[in-house]
Amino acid sequence: MSSGIGKAKIRIPRSIQAGDTVEVKALIRHPMETGLRKNKKTKEKIPAHYIDEVTVEFRNETVLVADWGAAVAKDPFFSFFLQVDGPGVLKITWKDNKGEVYSKTTEVTVK
Amino acid sequence: MSNVMDKPVSRRGLFSTVGRLGVTAALAGGVMSPTGVAVASGHEEKLNKSVERYMGAGEVTYEKVTIDAPIIAENGRVVPVKVTVDHPMTDDDFIESVGIFVDKNPIPFAARFRLKPGQAGKAVVATRLKIGKSSNLRAIARTNNGKLLGGLREIKVTIGGCGG
Numbered sequence: 001m002s003s004g005i006g007k008a009k010i011r012i013p014r015s016i017q018a019g020d021t022v023e024v025k026a027l028i029r030h031p032m033e034t035g036l037r038k039n040k041k042t043k044e045k046i047p048a049h050y051i052d053e054v055t056v057e058f059r060n061e062t063v064l065v066a067d068w069g070a071a072v073a074k075d076p077f078f079s080f081f082l083q084v085d086g087p088g089v090l091k092i093t094w095k096d097n098k099g100e101v102y103s104k105t106t107e108v109t110v111k
Numbered sequence: 112m113s114n115v116m117d118k119p120v121s122r123r124g125l126f127s128t129v130g131r132l133g134v135t136a137a138l139a140g141g142v143m144s145p146t147g148v149a150v151a152s153g154h155e156e157k158l159n160k161s162v163e164r165y166m167g168a169g170e171v172t173y174e175k176v177t178i179d180a181p182i183i184a185e186n187g188r189v190v191p192v193k194v195t196v197d198h199p200m201t202d203d204d205f206i207e208s209v210g211i212f213v214d215k216n217p218i219p220f221a222a223r224f225r226l227k228p229g230q231a232g233k234a235v236v237a238t239r240l241k242i243g244k245s246s247n248l249r250a251i252a253r254t255n256n257g258k259l260l261g262g263l264r265e266i267k268v269t270i271g272g273c274g275g
Contacts, residue, residue, distance in 0.1 A: 069218055071213055081235055083232040
């Protein structure tokens with residue numbers, strides 16, 4: 001299987017003041033197989049394997065839930081805006097269609 | 112409408128016409144399919160069902176939703192897409208979800224982002240999609256009052272996103 005599955009990077013602006021609305025960017029390692037592709041040599045279908053749900057929590061509150069289809073590109077990237085009222089932990093959890101669940105956290109600090 | 116049908120239309124012309132018709136129909140309170148397309152081909156039917164399933168039933172008013180994406184995607188496997196909804200995100204008036212659909216993909220549904228007022232400062236989301244062949248890209252936003260807003264964008268793909 002593809003290596004690095006379950007890994008992710010989260011990027012937030014370095015300097016945030018309380019009350020700011022900031023763009024959060026995330027990159028998750030995942031093959032995002034549609035289930036429609038065939039192995040060229042064996043002619044067998046490659047089984048679907050894609051992330052179908054992503055949950056973002058900040059300061060223990062759910063701030064975004066994303067439902068994905070297999071059309072999201074391999075090693076998915078997504079971004080959204082977050083209102084930061086204070087420091088806390090940002091946690092991204094993702095689940096794929098095989099039921100595998102992974103998460104990644106990052107500390108958000110404010111000035 | 113007859114003047115539109117009389118003359119041969121380019122793809123681009125057709126799509127922009129469809130967009131305008133959607134807005135016109137919504138303004139006139141006409142009954143249209145969720146995508147604002149009156150004629151249902153195989154693709155349209157799949158798309159309409161998908162939009163209804165993920166965004167709820169209702170007319171889509173094609174306004175206030177902007178899609179940023181390349182006009183020509185050299186590689187259909189990775190097409191960056193950004194959706195901006197020009198709408199407040201206050202506690203009693205907000206965008207509760209944004210769905211992205213690729214009209215001609217085998218499975219039109221690509222992604223839906225469910226937002227929280229007061230937590231999402233702006234109704235702006237971005238991701239990267241696989242687009243199998245040149246197609247319309249459609250973003251639909253649902254307000255907390257159940258109103259559907261939409262945006263359309265045609266994307267030309269030179270290398271498909273679904274091959275091996």
